[in-house]
Amino acid sequence: MIQIYVGDKPIMLTDQIFKEDGFKNYLIKSAPIGNIIKQLNVTKLKSVHLIHPDKNQLLPELFKLLPMIRAAGGKVIHENKKVLFIYRNDKWDLPKGRIEKNESLEKAAMREIEEETGVSSLSITRPLQTTYHIFKRNGKHALKETFWFEMKTNFKGNLVPETSEGITSVEWLDNSQIEKVLSNSYANIKGLL
Numbered sequence: 001m002i003q004i005y006v007g008d009k010p011i012m013l014t015d016q017i018f019k020e021d022g023f024k025n026y027l028i029k030s031a032p033i034g035n036i037i038k039q040l041n042v043t044k045l046k047s048v049h050l051i052h053p054d055k056n057q058l059l060p061e062l063f064k065l066l067p068m069i070r071a072a073g074g075k076v077i078h079e080n081k082k083v084l085f086i087y088r089n090d091k092w093d094l095p096k097g098r099i100e101k102n103e104s105l106e107k108a109a110m111r112e113i114e115e116e117t118g119v120s121s122l123s124i125t126r127p128l129q130t131t132y133h134i135f136k137r138n139g140k141h142a143l144k145e146t147f148w149f150e151m152k153t154n155f156k157g158n159l160v161p162e163t164s165e166g167i168t169s170v171e172w173l174d175n176s177q178i179e180k181v182l183s184n185s186y187a188n189i190k191g192l193l
Helices: 033-042 055-065 105-117 175-184 187-192
Strands: 002-006 009-014 023-027 047-051 068-078 083-088 091-093 096-098 123-127 131-137 140-153 167-173
Touching: 002 033, 002 055, 002 187, 009 033, 009 055, 023 033, 033 047, 033 140, 047 055, 055 140, 068 105, 083 105, 083 175, 091 175, 096 105, 105 123, 105 140, 105 167, 131 187, 167 175
Parallel strands: 002 131, 009 047, 023 047, 068 140
Antiparallel strands: 002 009, 068 083, 068 096, 083 091, 083 167, 123 140, 131 140
């Protein structure tokens, strides 16, 4: 199953039908996506399952329902074992941003991290899972597909938040600090950590 988050509630893409218990089933081809998003935002509904018999068609069918934005970012680990976090829109997050035309996923992730935090000297150690979430901008919903990479650095310079992107703080956090800030983070980020 693939999870697409609306806030902290998931839309599950699946090729199986389960008995509804705190969630609703919809066939993806006829799913009323606007109504589903609203239900997840304003009701006690825990999740929604979007179903297609061919699991390879789940994402392509979802991409037909919402405009998609592709992004890349990273979980950056300093040589001192602390992880790089940003604070934006009153939430703790990992740095990420849009992929530019003809830009590789890896280059986009490193560029966005440097732009949003000031951290350079990055090297990718491995790819992480791709995440999906639905957000609203300018009154319209869109789907963000984010490609994540684990990275390492020995960066010693100053952290510089990209305030034009709404980032108010950039910090290196240790494991005990991460546990605390995850209570004010996104479900996708919790899954990556």
